[in-house]
Amino acid sequence: MKMNYIKKLILVVPTLLIVSCHADLDQAPIDPDSFTEADVFVNADEAKGALAKLYASLALTGQEGPAGQPDISGIDEGTSQYSRMLFSLNELTTDNAVVGWGDPGLPNLHAMSWGANNDFTTAMYYRLAQEVSFCNSFISNAESLNDNDEVKAYIAEARFLRAFAYYNLVDLYANVPLVDKVSTDLPEQSTRKEVFNYVESELLEIQDLLKESGSNEYGRVDKVAAWALLSKLYLNAEVYIGEQRNTEAVTFASKAINSSYAINTTDANGNGSAYDELFLADNNSNGAQKEFIFALNFDGNQSRTYGGTTFLIHASIGGSMIPANSGVNGGWEGLRTTEALVNKFDYSVTSKDDDGNPITWSDARAMFHTDGQSLEINKIANTFTDGYAVKKFSNLKSDGEQGVDASGEFVDTDLPLIRLGEIYLTYAEAVLRGGSGGDLQTAVGYINELRERAFGDNTGNINSGDLTLDFIIDERARELYWEGQRRTDLIRFNDFTTGNYLWPFKGGSKSGTAVESFRQLFPLPSNIILINTNLQQNPGY
Incomplete structure (x- = not known):
């Protein structure tokens, strides 16, 4: 259990x-x-x-x-x-996702x-x-x-x-x-700075009161969670309080990276990539759990909800997709992604359809269902085949077996809220933004560790000249899409509301x-x- x-x-x-x-x-x-x-x-x-x-x-x-x-x-x-509402507010409002449903207030999110x-x-x-x-x-x-x-x-x-x-x-x-x-x-009412200072002071105070790295029960936080959340807080400090705190972001990202947590490199299902193991029904035991600093736990029998990963999996299935291939009993025909996210993987396209649209990629993070789907979205509402579908989350285990709910309605897949892969990216960005105590070559090494997992070899590796802020915002999209991060990232890069970066139906x-x-x-x-x-x-x- x-x-x-x-x-x-x-x-x-x-x-x-x-x-x-x-x-x-x-x-x-x-x-x-x-x-x-x-x-x-x-x-x-x-x-x-x-x-x-x-x-x-x-x-x-x-x-x-x-x-x-x-x-x-x-x-x-x-x-x-x-986490379902986090997806709605931080993903549906961005280039990462659209939804075809007409629930009151829902279409307004992507339309901003x-x-x-x-x-x-x-x-x-x-x-x-x-x-x-x-x-x-x-x-x-x-x-x-x-x-x-x-x-x-x-x-x-x-x-x-x-x-x-x-x-x-x-x-x-x-x-x-x-x-x-x-x-x-x-x-x-408190000011944003007062709330920021409170979160900072609480996390600093409890870091030594929480259990040691990796010593708590799975699903409960330890002191590494405090360090990781501090690194996220400091990375966004310029947005939140108008102050650059990138040195502190480097410091606490480093503490989290040098803990007992580790990037998952276990390819338990033998498909050539360890990335998808992070989002399978046995991600609490297949090796992915060692990357999860803070995750929401789900069990198809013991913790049933129509939110969480049950939502992410069912809502992203429609068109020609076969629900059993994701370990569930049906699709809700709602969520897809935009051409803007798909295009982030252009450098790794290995084949295209007759219309010249990409259908396979060497970067295993490009987890898109393309059969019967159009790359371009002409109509969001009630048209599931407009836009590529996303098959990132699954209720299948590494051995191909379905999660514990025999009906296939509720899923077992845990959802990482903070994982070490994100903290690698936090470290690299904070270094690029001038945070002291960090090292550019170390940052490149962290990025390449993520990309080697995605490619299965070093063909996707970068060098120090490739590591720019423009690269980071795109790499965060590739690594973290649909994990509740995108709006926050786009705001930090001044791309969310401005004309600097546009996406379909923004x-x-x-x-x-x-x-x-x-x-x-x-x-x-x-x-x-x-x-x-x-x-x-x-x-x-």
Whole structure:
């Protein structure tokens, strides 16, 4: 059973009332069970069960599996899952993905025309607010057991998860309330710099309180997660607070790289590349797990959701694709990619169709289904065959067997939120941006390690003259597409809203167009602005 302790969801009855429709960034856990806080925090073993809820609230959506008693109201439960919404906000808004569905607010994401009442931007705020609330409640109650060394580590993990939620909030919304205690008071709004400083200080404080590298259970974070998240925070500091912190990005990326984590080079299914092992149903055991610094755990029987990798796999299947080839029972005919992403792999094209469009590549990261699909998108809505399909994620194991759910509905594939391959790219970019303490040749070596995995040999290797910022933004697209990174990357390179870089249907135009710069941030939900008069809406909304 791959979910380990996370499937044991012992929840906490709130001492805090649910106020302001999740508006105060400190929500109480919803709990239908009869456990009391005294029951849950009677000893370290019971507290560990409560800790599981903090992880599970990012992977799951409610109290009854895929549907029933949702944690977040006002939106389809499966849609409200954290990584599904991260995909919607950080991938569908970019060159990496389009979706043909017409759910209210969904077409506006790729068209970059969302408003303050958008269901997806609103629900993501609530999901992150709830995670903060769960963490605050856990920390407050677990402190009664703080003389236990194991519980001290649990508290450090809860503080990491709270910092991770605030990292997302500072990236997506900027100026949000900063709440680190259980309270019923409507909070004041904090500046983006104040929230940045809080995330930084929390991660610095807990790095030595978290368990040593690789010593925690699979699915739980250790001190390397703090280092890796710090490197991401510092890499984006110029966007977040107007300060370059690239030296710190190099420092903490180096610490993560020099830990016990390692790039997966195990080609367990014998297809000539170890890259796809990262996204298979047994990626918790096939060698990929040694690259995962922080991942969401999924199990087709024990942790069912219509978000997560169940969403990524089903929604990307349609047209001539055979669902069984991805280990599932059907396709939802929604997600595809744009020509802009496919073109990032032009240097590795090995064959083309009769119309001159690429259909095979020597770079194994080009995981596209082309049969029956057109490269160019003429119409997004309800036309799955417009745009190449993506087959990056699969519910097949390395041996070709399907995941544990015999029906093929729910998948086992874990989803990396931070993996070492990303930190390699962070190191290289921070060095190029002037971060001291790094080395250009070392950066080239890290990039080539990723590319040798992708090509199966050194034919795709680069030299120091090839390593530029333009190369990095494209290499990040090739390595990390559909992993929830792209919008953040494009903003850092000043490509997200500007006319510097266009992609199909950016700004609602088939050929792409620039949009207003205020769209680098999402709006705070309009209803919380009405409820909490301490808050001001982000400019432009």
